[in-house]
Amino acid sequence: MHPAPSVIIFSVLSGLGFGFMAYLALGVLPLRGTWAFWTWGLGYAFAVGGLIASATHLGNPQRALKAFSQWRSSWLSREAWAAVLALFALAPIALGDWLGFGVPFVWRGLAAALALPP
Amino acid sequence: MTCLPGHTDKKLGLAIDLDTCVGCHACVTACKGWNDQGYGVPLSDQDSYGADPSGTFLNRVHSYEVQPAQGAAQIINFPRSCLHCEDAPCVTVCPTGASYKRVEDGIVLVNESDCIGCGLCAWACPYGAREMDADAGVMKKCTLCVDRIYNENLAEEDREPACVRTCPTGARHFGDFNDPDSKVSQLSAKRGGYDLMPDMGTKPVNKYLPPRPKDQRLEASLLAPLLDIEAKGFAGWLDRVLGKI
Numbered sequence: 001m002h003p004a005p006s007v008i009i010f011s012v013l014s015g016l017g018f019g020f021m022a023y024l025a026l027g028v029l030p031l032r033g034t035w036a037f038w039t040w041g042l043g044y045a046f047a048v049g050g051l052i053a054s055a056t057h058l059g060n061p062q063r064a065l066k067a068f069s070q071w072r073s074s075w076l077s078r079e080a081w082a083a084v085l086a087l088f089a090l091a092p093i094a095l096g097d098w099l100g101f102g103v104p105f106v107w108r109g110l111a112a113a114l115a116l117p118p
Numbered sequence: 119m120t121c122l123p124g125h126t127d128k129k130l131g132l133a134i135d136l137d138t139c140v141g142c143h144a145c146v147t148a149c150k151g152w153n154d155q156g157y158g159v160p161l162s163d164q165d166s167y168g169a170d171p172s173g174t175f176l177n178r179v180h181s182y183e184v185q186p187a188q189g190a191a192q193i194i195n196f197p198r199s200c201l202h203c204e205d206a207p208c209v210t211v212c213p214t215g216a217s218y219k220r221v222e223d224g225i226v227l228v229n230e231s232d233c234i235g236c237g238l239c240a241w242a243c244p245y246g247a248r249e250m251d252a253d254a255g256v257m258k259k260c261t262l263c264v265d266r267i268y269n270e271n272l273a274e275e276d277r278e279p280a281c282v283r284t285c286p287t288g289a290r291h292f293g294d295f296n297d298p299d300s301k302v303s304q305l306s307a308k309r310g311g312y313d314l315m316p317d318m319g320t321k322p323v324n325k326y327l328p329p330r331p332k333d334q335r336l337e338a339s340l341l342a343p344l345l346d347i348e349a350k351g352f353a354g355w356l357d358r359v360l361g362k363i
Binding site: 057072073076077 | 120121209210211212213214215216232233234235236237238250251254255256
């Protein structure tokens with residue numbers, strides 16, 4: 001097992017980013033305004049940066065979207081779905097913290113749960 | 119779809135005889151020769167004539183020196199290729215649907231136009247049977263020469279995998295393990311063919327025939343009983359006379 005450097009970057013950065021955002025989604029830190037913008041921005045940068053790194057180790061990255069097709073059998077495919085869904089589910093919470101509107105706690109919990117598998 | 123079929127009509131595979139394999143690598147060469155020019159992208163080499171050559175192979179032979187509990191050390195030549203497992207972990211991990219196991223004959227194949235080259239199947243395979251082609255960026259693996267075994271343009275004796283066809287010692291056998299009367303099933307039953315790493319739960323189709331126990335070397339000479347013969351009669355007289363000269 002000799003993982004490509006991009007795979008190591010992916011697992012470190014995405015793990016860090018999604019874990020951090022799951023923590024933020026649960027509202028553990030009292031985030032407001034600009035501070036919230038930069039904190040959430042950091043989480044998104046880690047998570048998305050890791051996902052982009054993961055695509056660079058592919059032999060044929062132009063076909064990467066096919067990786068979403070086998071969610072019935074492949075954990076990698078499910079992971080890809082969970083990552084994308086989590087990024088979308090976390091967005092209203094991030095916007096809410098930044099712009100100052102409330103998001104129901106159920107949604108926060110759901111988004112955090114989605115962010116954990118990737 | 120990368121779900122495994124519940125059952126395959128045939129279970130095509132190889133019986134590999136570790137007793138007769140001499141480690142000549144003819145199967146490796148024949149495999150690379152055939153699979154370089156037909157099914158899928160060619161098996162590329164990198165730095166072929168340089169200091170650190172490497173390349174893609176679907177079949178490799180490793181040789182091991184084994185010291186049995188008794189007797190002399192033995193060389194075991196161990197050819198390795200895809201075992202076409204019934205419960206193939208490489209197929210279910212594939213995120214794109216490129217890997218699949220055929221319902222009709224159980225051959226595990228890669229649809230190269232769907233493969234993104236993520237390499238996860240090679241990590242999932244406990245036998246190291248899959249290799250990523252560094253040039254094309256797609257996963258390569260043994261196809262059991264699917265473009266030979268059903269190929270009606272070839273003479274009938276050539277419709278078997280290139281490695282089997284070429285083996286000079288007849289150490290490789292090809293057939294249907296689902297048919298208890300097939301040559302490979304019979305051979306495997308007779309010689310105690312075994313699965314590689316059965317604890318992995320992959321249910322490999324290919325079977326390995328263990329080396330036969332070696333003859334024990336005799337301590338005493340085969341001529342030892344003749345040493346005690348005493349000549350009698352005329353021969354005894356002649357022996358005595360000649361002994362005095």
